[in-house]
Amino acid sequence: MPHLSTLTLSHFRSWRRAQLPFDGRIVAIHGANGAGKTNLIEAISLLSPGRGLRRGSAEEFARRPEALGWKIAAELDSGQELETSAEPGASRAVRIGGKAAPQVALASELRMLWLVPSMDRLFIEGAEGRRRFLDRAAMSFEPAHAEATLAYDKAMRERNRLLKDMVRDAHWYEALEGQMAAAGARIQAGRARTISALMAAQNAAETAFPAATLSLIHPEAGPQGSDEGLRRLFAEGRRRDMAAGRTLDGPHRADLAAIWAEKAMPAADCSTGEQKALLISLILANARALAADGPAPLLLLDEVAAHLDAARRAALYDEIHALGAQAFLTGTGPELFDELGERALRLQITEEEGESHAHRH
Amino acid sequence: MADGPEEIGRLIGLMARLPGMGPRSARRAVLHLVKKRSQVLLPLAEAMKAVGESVRPCVACGNLATSDLCPICANPKRATGTLCVVADVADLWAMERSQAFQGRYHVLGGLLSALDAIGPDELGIPKLVARVTEEELTEIILALPATIDGQTTAHYIADALPELNVTSLAQGVPIGGELDFLDDGTISAALRARARV
Numbered sequence: 398m399p400h401l402s403t404l405t406l407s408h409f410r411s412w413r414r415a416q417l418p419f420d421g422r423i424v425a426i427h428g429a430n431g432a433g434k435t436n437l438i439e440a441i442s443l444l445s446p447g448r449g450l451r452r453g454s455a456e457e458f459a460r461r462p463e464a465l466g467w468k469i470a471a472e473l474d475s476g477q478e479l480e481t482s483a484e485p486g487a488s489r490a491v492r493i494g495g496k497a498a499p500q501v502a503l504a505s506e507l508r509m510l511w512l513v514p515s516m517d518r519l520f521i522e523g524a525e526g527r528r529r530f531l532d533r534a535a536m537s538f539e540p541a542h543a544e545a546t547l548a549y550d551k552a553m554r555e556r557n558r559l560l561k562d563m564v565r566d567a568h569w570y571e572a573l574e575g576q577m578a579a580a581g582a583r584i585q586a587g588r589a590r591t592i593s594a595l596m597a598a599q600n601a602a603e604t605a606f607p608a609a610t611l612s613l614i615h616p617e618a619g620p621q622g623s624d625e626g627l628r629r630l631f632a633e634g635r636r637r638d639m640a641a642g643r644t645l646d647g648p649h650r651a652d653l654a655a656i657w658a659e660k661a662m663p664a665a666d667c668s669t670g671e672q673k674a675l676l677i678s679l680i681l682a683n684a685r686a687l688a689a690d691g692p693a694p695l696l697l698l699d700e701v702a703a704h705l706d707a708a709r710r711a712a713l714y715d716e717i718h719a720l721g722a723q724a725f726l727t728g729t730g731p732e733l734f735d736e737l738g739e740r741a742l743r744l745q746i747t748e749e750e751g752e753s754h755a756h757r758h
Numbered sequence: 759m760a761d762g763p764e765e766i767g768r769l770i771g772l773m774a775r776l777p778g779m780g781p782r783s784a785r786r787a788v789l790h791l792v793k794k795r796s797q798v799l800l801p802l803a804e805a806m807k808a809v810g811e812s813v814r815p816c817v818a819c820g821n822l823a824t825s826d827l828c829p830i831c832a833n834p835k836r837a838t839g840t841l842c843v844v845a846d847v848a849d850l851w852a853m854e855r856s857q858a859f860q861g862r863y864h865v866l867g868g869l870l871s872a873l874d875a876i877g878p879d880e881l882g883i884p885k886l887v888a889r890v891t892e893e894e895l896t897e898i899i900l901a902l903p904a905t906i907d908g909q910t911t912a913h914y915i916a917d918a919l920p921e922l923n924v925t926s927l928a929q930g931v932p933i934g935g936e937l938d939f940l941d942d943g944t945i946s947a948a949l950r951a952r953a954r955v
Contacts, residue, residue, distance in 0.1 A: 501941075540942065541942050541943065541946075544943060548906055551906045552906055552910070554873060555871065555872045555873055555906070555907075555910065556872070558872035558873050559872045562872070564872070564877070566877070566878065568878075568914050568917040568918050569870065569872075569877070569878065569910075569914055571913065571914075571917055572870070572909075572910045572911070572912075572913035572914040572917060573872075573910055575913050576906060576909055576910060576913070
């Protein structure tokens with residue numbers, strides 16, 4: 398199981414400079430609000446492709462007020478070195494084993510899943526967040542899912558521009574819709590496989606967390622799945638889309654429905670605590686499904702412990718430990734991690750004069 | 759004055775706008791030119807003047823030419839009935855370097871992109887369609903980039919010429935390339951396009 402053995406931060410958010418050694422055990426991070434705990438796990442999240450767990454920009458990551466460039470480096474237990482950094486005003490660059498590499502290449506070095514407080518409202522808020530959640534899970538199984546999403550979005554932006562400009566060139570629409578349909582069919586198939594994998598992993602596990610019945614729903618019922626069906630959907634929707642100035646229907650409108658299986662209750666109607674338990678259940682299922690045919694992923698769980706009672710907390714720790722995953726957990730007080738005992742490395746984060754420090758104990 | 763006399767500053771400013779150049783490399787290049795006045799600066803100025811006065815796009819294909827027709831379009835041996843469509847002159851040069859293609863070309867001068875306001879007319883696609891009958895073409899080979907815009911352009915041209923044999927370059931393992939260095943997309947494309955040994 399690959400794990401981080403060292404993490405080095407330089408001028409990243411509240412961290413001026415830090416070098417943190419890990420030993421593969423769970424890392425329990427505690428400290429006051431604003432000490433820099435989330436910044437630390439956000440830095441780890443940037444060792445995967447994308448914008449990290451807070452969806453930040455390269456400029457926001459720079460430590461203020463200096464606003465110099467920032468750098469995050471990590472060594473894995475295999476000896477592999479990952480590094481990501483940005484100069485002021487430039488986008489972030491990635492180096493793997495000392496060589497410049499594209500961001501997507503990070504996905505084949507480390508697999509990573511995270512749960513952050515902004516996801517607490519996932520089941521209540523708009524479909525976009527749930528779609529992103531599902532697509533992230535799909536990417537964790539199949540990194541190529543990211544390319545299909547990018548291709549679909551790009552072709553759709555082009556089509557939307559034609560619609561807005563009232564262009565009536567059928568060949569042009571067909572060319573773009575053909576690409577949207579091909580990428581869209583791959584996206585939908587990847588989402589369907591992801592949902593089955595998550596459900597299977599939930600059902601197979603002995604867990605203290607509730608199982609969710611997941612399904613992919615769509616505002617307008619239509620021939621959604623196939624390349625051919627999508628092509629027809631876009632062609633037939635052209636007139637209506639032109640009136641709206643954008644693409645009204647397609648895989649970009651799909652939604653993930655979750656039902657608390659045991660109570661047959663939609664996730665959105667469950668209590669806040671129950672929704673959190675469902676989310677944890679999905680993340681654990683995702684991790685188990687990944688661990689079943691490869692190394693366990695890294696888990697970044699921000700402020701997860703606070704919402705759980707002592708029994709559920711103990712169960713979560715047991716389940717993470719059984720997975721063999723290197724997990725980074727944050728919480729305000731050390732007592733939240735008592736149930737972990739010797740299974741965790743403990744870090745206290747403090748902040749002095751706008752600078753974060755880590756203390757091991 | 760940071761960059762010497764005003765004329766030199768102007769030259770540096772112009773050079774710095776060239777692809778692959780910045781202010782620092784432009785200053786170095788200009789200093790070099792001034793130092794090698796007779797060997798480099800004056801011949802370069804003459805060469806640039808000659809190109810500026812004589813080079814224009816070929817009226818038939820869009821390649822660079824010094825007369826109405828470029829040497830490829832003027833050569834009757836290259837009227838093979840096969841036409842290769844490329845996005846830019848640089849792509850045409852790359853095809854020519856390979857010496858693998860004997861027909862003529864059509865340079866689009868870009869790719870379809872609604873977001874960049876580049877449509878079929880800007881790319882001269884109607885002219886391409888007209889060439890099919892004028893030149894009795896039997897096959898069009900699309901040598902366009904494997905990007906969204908490249909593929910959109912390819913689909914567009916294929917749609918606009920339903921009667922014609924429109925083909926596109928294969929995608930896959932480069933000659934002398936090792937699988938270990940290929941990205942997943944290229945490997946899947948190569949697998950789909952596998953051929954009997």
